[in-house]
Amino acid sequence: MSNKIKILLGIILVEIMAIAFSISIQSKQTSLNDNSLQQFAILDSTGVHRFIFGKNTLERNEVGTWIVNQKYTADAPLIRQLFQVLAKIEIKKPVSDNMKKEIAEQFKTQGIDIQILKEGKTVQSFKMLDIERECIVQKPDGEAFVIYVPGYNISLSEVFKLSEGDWRAKTVISSSFFGVKKIALTYTEKPQESFVIERDSTFFKVQGISKLDSNMVGNYVDAYKNIRVFSFLDKPAMKDSLLKTQPYCIIEVEDIDKSKNNSIKVFTDKKQLFGILGKTEELVELEPRYFTRFFVRKKDFAK
Known part of the structure; x- marks a missing residue:
């Protein structure tokens, strides 16, 4: 095989790799766009009746009062703020494949289960990690994202990790x-x-x-x-x-x-x-x- 042919094949191979890499990047971007930046947000709170944040459960009773862990009346102003925050959640960035491998074990041992139920059906279900004040969430399919609330100087992990005493009416x-x-x-x-x-x-x-x-x-x-x-x-x-x-x-x-x-x-x-x-x-x-x-x-x- 002549040197010219080798050089030509090398150029073709580089171009093929570049095209493949470009398609891969576009695929990831398309995936994020398809899922929507607000896929974790609760845009319509009508019918939402239960939150499960790790060990704590907030549930609305028949008369519309929110109850903490079936024992205490919840703090009404805090519940209102919760809905305001949940309506504005956005994806900040997807978690890279390398980082997903690094934190996979942390999700198993330290991840907090988050569930939101609406009209008897689960509308949100994911695990949450707090890493350096960033809220990282993992969907059931393994996809992971960093989420935040634009305009709020708080970490969402602080909201999800509030204690039973914090949620109670004050x-x-x-x-x-x-x-x-x-x-x-x-x-x-x-x-x-x-x-x-x-x-x-x-x-x-x-x-x-x-x-x-x-x-x-x-x-x-x-x-x-x-x-x-x-x-x-x-x-x-x-x-x-x-x-x-x-x-x-x-x-x-x-x-x-x-x-x-x-x-x-x-x-x-x-x-x-x-x-x-x-x-x-x-x-x-x-x-x-x-x-x-x-x-x-x-x-x-x-x-």
Whole structure:
């Protein structure tokens, strides 16, 4: 075979390889386009009634209330945010074949199962991994993608990995202005600043205060219509440790509806606030900037 023929065959072989590579790339791009960038999004939430995020299940009951793990009422604002996020999910990029091989075992051992059901049928089913704050999902057929939410500075993996306590409704006291019977706040180290607000025949009275600032009292009582915690914590060791210390204060609320009675022992830990609920004895985290509004003193109610 002459050198010219060898060179010609070599050129032809290179061209064939280039064409094959081009077809392969186009095939992958076409596959992604066919599947759509929003194939993991829930564009129409009508009929969606169950989410399974690993160990946690969120399910809508017959009256439309979302329930966490068949035990707790879900946080309504968080559920609304969840639907907003799910509607905007997009594929950021497909996972390369090499990376798929590298993370295959991680999906088996660390992958979180995600399922979304609509009108009794599964409309989304995939495994999720969190790698360097990127949410990587794997479909049942093995295809894997990095997904994200444009315009949101969060990783989707953070949403899917929320704890049971995070999903729960955060309101722990909900006594309306007309429902409050008594509010007592006891400061353990400064008892002279403690106070008791009680309903009387016309309004409220504060024990030990003769000239009352009615606006201050009214606004304070009204704040008890929706006292929220930051999160519920499943940390028995921390709870036991806190119970061995003296609380910063104790808040007690009596309502005309006795089912709404509750109390919170508040503990300080550096710049953090924690609480133990009287009704359920659960440990909760409190948001300082929000919760310190309740820490007023008896003299603040005087005119």
